[in-house]
Amino acid sequence: MKLLALEARQNGTYYHSRYRQVEEFGGNLHVLNGIGEPGYWEEGRYRIAGSQHIDDLVAAARAWHEEERFDGVLTFSESAVVAVAAVAEALGLPGIGLDAARTSRNKLLMRRAHAEGGAPHPDFRFVPDLARALQAAEDFGYPVILKPTLGAASNYVFKIDSPQEMELRFPQAEAGLAGMTWSAMEVQGLDLGPQGLLVESFLDGREMQIEAAVWDGEVFLGSVVDRITVEGGTFDDDVHRAPTSLAADGLEEVRLAVAAGIGAQGIRRGVVHAEVRFHDGQPHLLEIAARPGGGDLDSFARVTAGHCPIRALMAAARGERPALRPFTPTGVHIAGMVLLCEAGRIEEIELPEAASEPGRELFVKITARPGDLIRRPPEGNNILGFLGCADSSFEEAMRRATEFADNVKVRVAP
Numbered sequence: 001m002k003l004l005a006l007e008a009r010q011n012g013t014y015y016h017s018r019y020r021q022v023e024e025f026g027g028n029l030h031v032l033n034g035i036g037e038p039g040y041w042e043e044g045r046y047r048i049a050g051s052q053h054i055d056d057l058v059a060a061a062r063a064w065h066e067e068e069r070f071d072g073v074l075t076f077s078e079s080a081v082v083a084v085a086a087v088a089e090a091l092g093l094p095g096i097g098l099d100a101a102r103t104s105r106n107k108l109l110m111r112r113a114h115a116e117g118g119a120p121h122p123d124f125r126f127v128p129d130l131a132r133a134l135q136a137a138e139d140f141g142y143p144v145i146l147k148p149t150l151g152a153a154s155n156y157v158f159k160i161d162s163p164q165e166m167e168l169r170f171p172q173a174e175a176g177l178a179g180m181t182w183s184a185m186e187v188q189g190l191d192l193g194p195q196g197l198l199v200e201s202f203l204d205g206r207e208m209q210i211e212a213a214v215w216d217g218e219v220f221l222g223s224v225v226d227r228i229t230v231e232g233g234t235f236d237d238d239v240h241r242a243p244t245s246l247a248a249d250g251l252e253e254v255r256l257a258v259a260a261g262i263g264a265q266g267i268r269r270g271v272v273h274a275e276v277r278f279h280d281g282q283p284h285l286l287e288i289a290a291r292p293g294g295g296d297l298d299s300f301a302r303v304t305a306g307h308c309p310i311r312a313l314m315a316a317a318r319g320e321r322p323a324l325r326p327f328t329p330t331g332v333h334i335a336g337m338v339l340l341c342e343a344g345r346i347e348e349i350e351l352p353e354a355a356s357e358p359g360r361e362l363f364v365k366i367t368a369r370p371g372d373l374i375r376r377p378p379e380g381n382n383i384l385g386f387l388g389c390a391d392s393s394f395e396e397a398m399r400r401a402t403e404f405a406d407n408v409k410v411r412v413a414p
Contacts, residue, residue: 117264
């Protein structure tokens with residue numbers, strides 16, 4: 001099968017390992033970047049359009065499609081969801097449609113869709129200025145969440161506990177919008193919906209990250225992972241437990257909530273990453289992205305639940321029903337964490353030696369490189385990479401993961 005991967009602006013080497021997996025799973029992958037680095041992918045199967053504008057991306061994709069006859073278009077990037085939908089429509093290939101893509105990318109449009117479609121969601125309000133942000137927080141009650149409409153990876157997402165903190169954080173988030181990496185990587189020449197900041201009511205219960213798929217209205221939860229981080233103010237220190245410890249009745253409540261959100265966003269066929277948090281004993285939607293989850297969530301899904309989000313995406317991209325089944329834990333546990341380092345420009349990364357064996361695998365994905373600039377909250381939310389350890393119990397997996405993370409050495413220049 002010939003598949004086309006697309007980014008309007010290349011996000012470093014972040015998705016390179018996923019592209020390799022597409023190849024391992026039988027895909028003949030071609031990569032088109034609007035703006036990108038020469039030599040990023042295999043010679044003859046990589047092109048640079050030279051522009052992030054949708055007209056140039058469509059023209060480059062169409063010319064290449066006439067030569068190769070692609071079976072589908074896909075992306076792993078939150079910032080390319082809208083571009084991929086537009087290119088798929090232009091090429092007459094399967095896709096979720098431009099309206100569903102825009103609703104699944106812009107958090108304000110997503111919230112409005114959830115409200116209109118009856119999907120469980122927090123209270124929300126678009127806040128063009130500090131005065132209206134303060135009023136929304138007063139109406140909802142502190143704490144509240146402040147977040148960008150076109151954000152990703154928790155960049156400029158803050159938990160706000162008081163009016164004084166809102167007065168501090170709102171200008172920081174507002175200033176960060178213009179230079180935020182995820183916004184800079186978006187396609188140009190398309191309506192992406194309102195750009196700015198949202199205030200949302202705070203959901204105070206347990207949180208899950210979910211890899212799911214929908215096919216003609218039938219929704220399956222392929223993988224469910226617990227986020228077990230002690231709550232902070234900037235959402236940048238994620239620790240995960242896979243599979244979830246949620247009981248069967250709770251899982252069905254979660255599936256129904258996710259199904260309601262998928263329907264409200266207009267996704268009829270495709271692969272999604274959903275984030276759900278309980279509040280007052282009921283699941284509420286944090287977001288539903290029209291792509292697989294990032295980091296090592298694909299490995300978590302395969303090892304702990306027998307579900308492969310990448311294979312599912314490959315099938316959906318070419319218009320075929322993915323191999324779907326209800327969430328079924330395998331008995332293997334994974335402790336996962338985001339690897340962080342201090343702010344500055346990376347000079348050197350040194351990883352400890354660690355052995356893997358069947359049933360006790362180690363998953364390490366370093367997404368930063370020497371020379372990369374790391375920004376930490378409130379200036380940004382860049383990370384070093386991701387780590388996961390598999391074992392027969394979560395406690396042992398967490399012990400091994402913590403030991404490995406403690407021995408990662410990073411030299412950073414201020």
